[in-house]
Amino acid sequence: MDICRPTLILDQSRCRENIRKMAMKASVNNLVFRPHFKTHQSAVIGEWFREFSVTTITVSSVSMAGYFADAGWNDITIAFPVNTCELPAINRLGSRVRLNLLVVSPDAVKYLSQELTCSAGIFIEIDTGYHRTGLLPQQVDEIREIIGICESSSRVRFMGFLCHAGQTYSCHGKEEIGKVHRESLQILGNLKKEFGKDGGNILVSYGDTPSCSLMDDFPGVDEIRPGNFVFYDLMQYFIGSCSFSEIALIIACPVVAKHPSRSELVVYGGAVHLSKESLLHPVYGTLYGLVVNLTQNGWTDPLPGCFVRSLSQEHGVISVSPEIFRETRSGTVIGIVPVHSCLAVSAMTGNPFTGAASKSPYKIIGT
């Protein structure tokens, strides 16, 4: 591969297989598949979902909704508490696509019912224990008020409850994730029963990548919204959501220096490429990526004893085994499996100094 700067390499066949498996899981469970597009942020990759009959998507900002609306997607949920400062952009968007918004307070939906010039579906975000945002399940008065406002408005239409059980990100393995999963679905199921007329006309929208990857049953759920699964990454690997062979994205980085006294390589590839997301490895300690060799058709599994020890703006300092140190020369291009693919993609998108020559930051390989 002809690589001279930090470059996102995307294995298309792994990525399409990840999409296929998740689409199958949704289909088998009779769930609407509404994948989160914030991970790949790419109209090209978005097209790969259409082959599995995906027509509904999730995004995390009004800007991103606009981008994917331009790319022909017309049923979009913005899974972020509605930012009322962007009302004009929301109205423009709502005039051309079927739009769902997220609210976490009666004030927000009151504002929307008065100010929207389009119609929009409304999901109430429920906090099932992650404590990032969302109404707590016991805030039934607020929930009732929101539903009431929707019922008396022609612009806002109550759709149901949405949850991102992000506490799965601090879990390890199927058992721990299963516990969070069951608790979250219990909470959402109770709300559906409490507020639904026979529970029939209230949707439950659910799904982080760990739950959607590891769980097989989704009782009471109507749609899933995983995002990261499209590429996976080291964080997901250590949670237990994926194997190394399912990770579809690495960053290729040229080696620019060797330091024999500490068996370390320095690569062109730093915090502005990988992001500063780290994880605590049981053996290596804090790390910012694992190291792979590039091959004819892709890359190897992570090399034993090799990890990204520190990052500054453009430098990556990589601790390597004596064998890899001997074999690697300055000018060699090695691969780094990122800790968090969403952030690496965002870092590499658009900024002319991070190496992305064109609008798409991906070098796509495989068939």
Next chain:
Amino acid sequence: MDICRPTLILDQSRCRENIRKMAMKASVNNLVFRPHFKTHQSAVIGEWFREFSVTTITVSSVSMAGYFADAGWNDITIAFPVNTCELPAINRLGSRVRLNLLVVSPDAVKYLSQELTCSAGIFIEIDTGYHRTGLLPQQVDEIREIIGICESSSRVRFMGFLCHAGQTYSCHGKEEIGKVHRESLQILGNLKKEFGKDGGNILVSYGDTPSCSLMDDFPGVDEIRPGNFVFYDLMQYFIGSCSFSEIALIIACPVVAKHPSRSELVVYGGAVHLSKESLLHPVYGTLYGLVVNLTQNGWTDPLPGCFVRSLSQEHGVISVSPEIFRETRSGTVIGIVPVHSCLAVSAMTGNPFTGAASKSPYKIIGT
């Protein structure tokens, strides 16, 4: 201010004052001022340096050198171990500007002496204790070999020794930084003596923001290359390099949710805007930013008891005091002082989803 999405707000008068003070310090000490432009990454802000007669700059990549060459800068040091994979771009660059490259091995300079089609100045990077990259001071054989190759080549010209004493970033206060500073200058001074013909024709290029901000004497140094000082940030504040009133950059973020049970606000402003750089605060623990109120002409000092507790891709979760919680409404725009301004700027540059509508991510205020 008319802000609806995460927006970098740059206080021009603070920024120009930071530039003026550093230019004065260089001038008083008879040092060439070669500021590092990787922090602001902006041709517009680059122009502000010309008012202080700056004609020489530092960048961290070949791409960034190309951008600033296009903006009329013609004496550029790429302070990053030369990435030989980019030889064609380096040659194009060297044909139009006076270029200095950084080497950390005889192999690299051998390669350059054979392959460059332009001429280039060569700095040897010396590791005075940061252990990111650079030759150790005791690697005199390698240093001698590099100088020898330069002397026998018409393309590569030995310029001197360059050091980034990044270990100052784990220091607190003038005394600790002074110790690193004196040790580093001692090492560089010894090398200059050992390898210089009377020491006269070998340059010493030095300077991280903490040292250049806090130190007044630079014995043996010929030029300084600080970068971050142009904006400063929380990391520099906690190191002791600056006061709050010298920090020239914040990120304005709309509040999108309030969570009374935990006295927390959620803003539109996450890891893709601020970066995941964190610091360990003595009272608040790990934080990703401090909080300010926007004013008519800028912003306040950080609000007591308020800090960014966690970041996900687009969400910032902010722990606030009861007073601020009461006063702040959804839709209010608050300011966040970033931990690391260089990374926040890089995150906000170019990516259409981080809120930067145009090529420049800055909203410039002040005169």
